[in-house]
Amino acid sequence: MKKNTQCYFTTNNVKLIDYKDVDILKKFLTPHARMIAGKRTGVSAKYQRQLAQAIKRARFMALLPFVAK
Amino acid sequence: MDHNEHTEPRVYELGYHLVPTLAVEQIPAASGAVRGMIEQISKDIIAEELPVFIDLAYTVIKTIDHKNKRFDQAYFGWVKFEANPEGIATLEEALKKDENVLRYLVVKTIKENTFIAKKFTPAKAKAEAEETVAEEVATEAVAEEAIDKAIEELVA
Numbered sequence: 001m002k003k004n005t006q007c008y009f010t011t012n013n014v015k016l017i018d019y020k021d022v023d024i025l026k027k028f029l030t031p032h033a034r035m036i037a038g039k040r041t042g043v044s045a046k047y048q049r050q051l052a053q054a055i056k057r058a059r060f061m062a063l064l065p066f067v068a069k
Numbered sequence: 070m071d072h073n074e075h076t077e078p079r080v081y082e083l084g085y086h087l088v089p090t091l092a093v094e095q096i097p098a099a100s101g102a103v104r105g106m107i108e109q110i111s112k113d114i115i116a117e118e119l120p121v122f123i124d125l126a127y128t129v130i131k132t133i134d135h136k137n138k139r140f141d142q143a144y145f146g147w148v149k150f151e152a153n154p155e156g157i158a159t160l161e162e163a164l165k166k167d168e169n170v171l172r173y174l175v176v177k178t179i180k181e182n183t184f185i186a187k188k189f190t191p192a193k194a195k196a197e198a199e200e201t202v203a204e205e206v207a208t209e210a211v212a213e214e215a216i217d218k219a220i221e222e223l224v225a
Contacts, residue, residue, distance in 0.1 A: 018183040019176070020084065020147065061084055061174055062125035062143075 009047040017050040019057035022064060029055070033068040078153050080115065082178045083107065085164070086143035086171040087120050088131070096120050099169045100146055106163045107148055110156030115180060120146030124192045131171050142192060143171050149178065 008027075009017065019025070028036050028043070028051055035055055038048035058064040087099050100120050107114065122144050129140050152160075157175055164173045 014183075015181055016179050016183045018178075019174075020184055057174060057176065059126075061086070061145075061172065062127055062129050063123075063145075065126040 005042055007042055007044040007047055009051075010044055014047070017047065017054040019054040019061065020063065021054070022058060025051070025055050025058055025064060029064070031068065033065045075154050078151050080149065080151050080178055080180050081157065081175055082147060082149045083160070083164075083173060083175050084145070084147040085120075085173040086125075086129070086145050087169050088138075088171045089122070089140055089142045089144065091144065091169060093122075096144055099144075102167065103146075103164070103170065104148060106160055106167075107150050107152075109163075110160055111150040111152035113151040114148060115151065116149040116182070118147050120144035122192050129172060133168065140171060151180075 017024075028041055030036060035052060038045065038051075043051060055064060059066050083103070085103055087096065091099055096119070104114070104117070122142060124142055125140065129143070130137050131140065132138070161173075161175065164170050
């Protein structure tokens with residue numbers, strides 16, 4: 001993935017990343033369902049922390065996988 | 070978890086899975102039971118989505134009557150409400166005892182709507198949508214074949 005210069009969540013004015021927004025969270029996962037570093041996706045540090053929290057919550061609720069082959 | 074740090078009411082959200090063994094008719098009663106637990110500790114329910122049948126990302130195991138039951142699907146619903154932190158502990162106790170609740174998660178959130186994507190698409194609707202897409206592709210392929218034949222005839 002090419003590095004984006006703009007943070008997705010800042011440009012979309014997101015207040016809080018919701019763990020139920022599975023379609024959005026999937027954009028920041030590799031095909032193996034691993035999180036992509038903020039350095040690669042251009043997500044700001046503030047939102048990368050929220051994103052990581054949301055992905056982990058979604059994994060616990062079985063909305064996202066922990067591992068995908 | 071230490072619930073004593075903060076004593077003012079704050080906004081929480083409860084997400085829960087109901088076991089897929091329930092029939093669709095039993096869902097309003099089961100989700101009503103969960104809502105009842107929340108109403109005991111909260112006066113203000115801000116938003117709610119009734120459980121929808123979804124495919125889970127992995128197999129979830131729940132022990133029922135000393136036996137491990139495996140579930141690949143569940144009814145997922147959520148409720149956003151305002152409550153005191155002390156109430157959350159009692160809510161969690163009640164949820165643990167409820168046999169219809171497969172898994173739950175209580176999180177701190179904000180009053181505004183945070184859910185920007187589309188609503189959850191039930192597992193059945195998803196499968197149907199995929200089928201219609203497949204059909205469309207098939208008809209397109211047929212149409213292309215017909216065009217190819219027509220062109221060949223014209224050339225000949």
